[in-house]
Amino acid sequence: MTERRTQRARDPEARRAALAAATMEVIAEAGVGRTTHRAVAARSGLPLGATTYYFPTLDDLIAAGLRHATDQLRADLDEWARRLAAAPDLPAELTELTREYLADRRQVRIEYELCMAAARDAALRPIAEVWMNELPEILEPTVGAEAARDICALLDGIILRALVMESDLDAPGLTAALRRLIA
Amino acid sequence: MTERRTQRARDPEARRAALAAATMEVIAEAGVGRTTHRAVAARSGLPLGATTYYFPTLDDLIAAGLRHATDQLRADLDEWARRLAAAPDLPAELTELTREYLADRRQVRIEYELCMAAARDAALRPIAEVWMNELPEILEPTVGAEAARDICALLDGIILRALVMESDLDAPGLTAALRRLIA
DNA sequence: CCTCATCTTGTACGAATGTACAAGTACAAT
DNA sequence: ATTGTACTTGTACATTCGTACAAGATGAGG
Numbered sequence: 001m002t003e004r005r006t007q008r009a010r011d012p013e014a015r016r017a018a019l020a021a022a023t024m025e026v027i028a029e030a031g032v033g034r035t036t037h038r039a040v041a042a043r044s045g046l047p048l049g050a051t052t053y054y055f056p057t058l059d060d061l062i063a064a065g066l067r068h069a070t071d072q073l074r075a076d077l078d079e080w081a082r083r084l085a086a087a088p089d090l091p092a093e094l095t096e097l098t099r100e101y102l103a104d105r106r107q108v109r110i111e112y113e114l115c116m117a118a119a120r121d122a123a124l125r126p127i128a129e130v131w132m133n134e135l136p137e138i139l140e141p142t143v144g145a146e147a148a149r150d151i152c153a154l155l156d157g158i159i160l161r162a163l164v165m166e167s168d169l170d171a172p173g174l175t176a177a178l179r180r181l182i183a
Numbered sequence: 184m185t186e187r188r189t190q191r192a193r194d195p196e197a198r199r200a201a202l203a204a205a206t207m208e209v210i211a212e213a214g215v216g217r218t219t220h221r222a223v224a225a226r227s228g229l230p231l232g233a234t235t236y237y238f239p240t241l242d243d244l245i246a247a248g249l250r251h252a253t254d255q256l257r258a259d260l261d262e263w264a265r266r267l268a269a270a271p272d273l274p275a276e277l278t279e280l281t282r283e284y285l286a287d288r289r290q291v292r293i294e295y296e297l298c299m300a301a302a303r304d305a306a307l308r309p310i311a312e313v314w315m316n317e318l319p320e321i322l323e324p325t326v327g328a329e330a331a332r333d334i335c336a337l338l339d340g341i342i343l344r345a346l347v348m349e350s351d352l353d354a355p356g357l358t359a360a361l362r363r364l365i366a
Numbered sequence: 367c368c369t370c371a372t373c374t375t376g377t378a379c380g381a382a383t384g385t386a387c388a389a390g391t392a393c394a395a396t
Numbered sequence: 397a398t399t400g401t402a403c404t405t406g407t408a409c410a411t412t413c414g415t416a417c418a419a420g421a422t423g424a425g426g
Binding site: 149 | 302308363
Binding site: 009010015046048050053 | 376
């Protein structure tokens with residue numbers, strides 16, 4: 001009768017994924033440094049023992065959470081690539097994409113949590129590097145390597161500022177700055 | 184006979200400062216989330232009880248550590264203001280200052296730790312805002328409000344990238360980008 | 367039916383945590 | 397000298413932590 005006790009019981013892959021997703025959420029709310037087995041277990045609805053069964057150590061669990069986050073971001077960036085390729089006005093489209101990206105502060109926080117974690121723990125650096133190089137690679141064919149790097153740095157800085165200030169994006173100002181960097 | 188047991192005994196202000204400084208160092212190494220009373224006490228050479236005597240709660244201690252860090256950064260920015268005012272070539276001087284700033288990764292990490300902490304805890308936002316507005320205010324009279332904001336965002340992004348990648352600064356590239364943003 | 371490898375989970379344990387606090391010290395004011 | 401206030405610190409306590417693990421549940425292969 002397929003009684004769904006919690007769903008995904010006896011489905012190891014689904015459990016791994018559920019734990020990674022729950023870890024990602026805990027990181028977004030509490031930060032990497034305050035992420036614990038128990039918080040992840042509670043968030044995922046799985047028992048404590050499941051966390052250590054699938055991820056022997058806390059570092060493994062956190063790495064899985066961060067990797068899960070980058071996978072999600074990669075999917076977002078696929079849409080960025082599609083829309084940017086079809087956009088008549090690249091700076092305007094980039095601005096709009098950034099505005100939409102900023103709508104979910106939780107996801108944005110994870111990105112910077114990943115950066116800080118990678119800056120401190122070399123084992124996480126590959127995860128962060130893959131993610132940080134994704135957008136430049138999308139932009140490079142269109143605007144060249146240098147402008148691509150500059151644009152990404154500008155966006156990262158603008159996003160960081162919006163994150164700290166809880167302020168909205170100055171869309172016209174950003175578009176103008178992007179235009180200057182492309183020229 | 185002024186026997187200096189650890190120096191700064193019976194000097195409350197010096198002890199507060201020592202604890203704040205030690206907290207700053209612990210944050211730089213372990214991150215805000217893994218900063219503990221005991222780590223700060225050990226780092227400062229003061230007993231555990233001193234931390235809770237001067238800072239009733241852990242959040243107070245961390246806030247003091249972050250404030251101490253921004254005070255130090257403010258002193259650095261005074262030198263930035265001086266050198267930028269005297270510089271014949273603003274973008275080149277900004278690039279050089281950034282290069283020097285990146286030499287001490289520990290201090291850089293604290294800046295971004297502060298940003299993440301402020302993004303999560305509204306009580307820390309004033310500390311972060313003061314610090315984030317300092318450089319724009321220095322640049323604004325020279326380049327205007329918009330360019331000042333763009334430049335700071337670009338620098339923040341470049342610095343973040345260097346932090347994550349552990350890579351060196353591309354000085355000529357940065358100077359060129361800055362020149363474009365000022366124009 | 368049994369076997370066995372895999373998965374599941376509740377519980378346990380030593381270590382570390384934030385915080386409280388009593389007992390003590392030092393020193394200025396009386 | 398005595399008092400009183402501010403400072404100092406070692407210890408204690410209840411929680412929470414990471415991790416280990418034994419006992420059970422499940423389902424595939426014989």
